[in-house]
Amino acid sequence: MADNLPITVKGKAKLEEELQQLMYTERPNVIKAIEEARSHGDISENAEYEAAKERQGMIEARIAQIQGSLAGAEIIDPAQIKSDRIVFGASVEMTDLETEENVKYQIVGVDEADVKEGRISVMSPIARALIGKKAGETVLVRSPKGDREFEVTKFYFE
Helix, strand or coil: CCCCEEEEHHHHHHHHHHHHHHHHHHHHHHHHHHHHHHCCCCCCCCHHHHHHHHHHHHHHHHHHHHHHHHHCEEEECHHHCCCCCCCCCCEEEEEECCCCCEEEEEEECHHHCEHHHCEEECCCHHHHHHCCCCCCCEEEECCCCCCEEEEEEEEECC
16 A cells, blocks of 8 residues: 555544544453353354454454554645645536536545545546546546546535
């Protein structure tokens, strides 16, 4: 994974919140569950113990993943960006030239992307096509579902 992957201030806060939840709530709860399961005797055929150990592994893996993401992150506040072209952090409004549908996306870091909430990864085909463009320009997005053309109606930083 590349160093210094960009993340927004909001994305960083959300990851830190999840990390706190995992470390100070989930981790102690799963340790209690393991101790409880152990107290039931033979752990070789104890489904509760196996489930708790598996959950512990997933929690520890996610903690390590978040810590790695935060350690290698370049935190960017979109509200501080001044650019006449679309860059990381931009909120972009555009029109699908085939369907005439208006869509809005914010270009964010990989760990904070959520298409349903209008946040797309800086690594996504749409974001890659948008970077460097201006309002009024047409963008061709190549994706596994086929090529689509959008017209950028406006972009801003918030």
